[in-house]
Amino acid sequence: MKFMIIFWGILLFFFCIPFPIFIYMVSEELATEPRNSLAVSYGYLGFSLLIWAYVIIFFINKLFIKTFKEKNTIQSILQNGIPRDANIIDYKLLKYIPKENMNLIEVKFSFPNLSNTVIEHKMMFHDSKPREKRFAIGNKIKVLLNPKVSQEPYFILSDQKVGFNTSGMILRIVFLVLLISYVIGLYFYFYSRESFDFGWRFLTLMHPIIFSGVMTMIYVLVFQLIFAKFFKNKKEERILFSGRNAEANIISVSQTGLLVNDQPEIMFQVSFKDFKGTEHIAVYKKIVSLLNLSSVPKYGTIEIMYDENDPKKIIIPKGF
Incomplete structure (x- = not known):
């Protein structure tokens, strides 16, 4: 998995930076x-500046702003979190x-959520004190x-430590400095080489200043599209950690x-009553393994969880 991430990263890097310049x-x-x-x-020129500004802001947000926000969120949970x-x-x-x-371990917990509904959830993390066997079944x-x-995160361990990985932050800073240096160098080099006292009138849509930016933006959009597939799971986790259960x-x-x-x-179509006694009809779609297809219930009742504020949003927490 790690090899594939590195491989695709190098491949995308090639098509974003050296490839447009070489073709040109x-x-x-x-x-x-x-x-x-x-x-x-x-x-x-304005179009290229907008593209590169978007790319640089995207990486600043992903590499730094989001990291600082997550750190602040964990610190807030340590101070104000609800114990279970x-x-x-x-x-x-x-x-x-x-x-x-x-x-590096994967642990499955069972505990009451924010609505006091008992849920099960898996969590992968590093155990720094394996000899204590704190996470034995x-x-x-x-x-x-x-x-x-x-x-x-929706929950953390009560003794969880929060901090930054120094080497990781240094690599992020180096990457951002190299990216900004590349963009500045791109403009400076081609302006010095091709302006001939005519300013920016050498620019075309396929010029590396623009085309390299477009390729990098496509990489960013593909990255966001891939991670968008996980948004549904995040929405389901929100229901898992705050929703109510029903038959x-x-x-x-x-x-x-x-x-x-x-x-x-x-696709499941179900009817249920919420905790107020109001009846709802909802639809839920779930990917099921071919090996477990025969165990999918076709009739009768099934346990669900629903969003208290929007009962039509449901999940089926138990797997098949």
């Missing part, structure tokens, strides 16, 4: 005459790190729920025709 250098002849009118050239006793119902050792005497541990369900009657169960990694998507 081998296909375009150095023009000593203006290529565009003054108005068009300044239009291209969590039962450990499953434990998996994913990796042992001998250099730091640390385990059957043990209890204190967790703190985030009272603001619109923010992540729902199954109206219909059918396949939508959509396959995700060759696994079918199943």
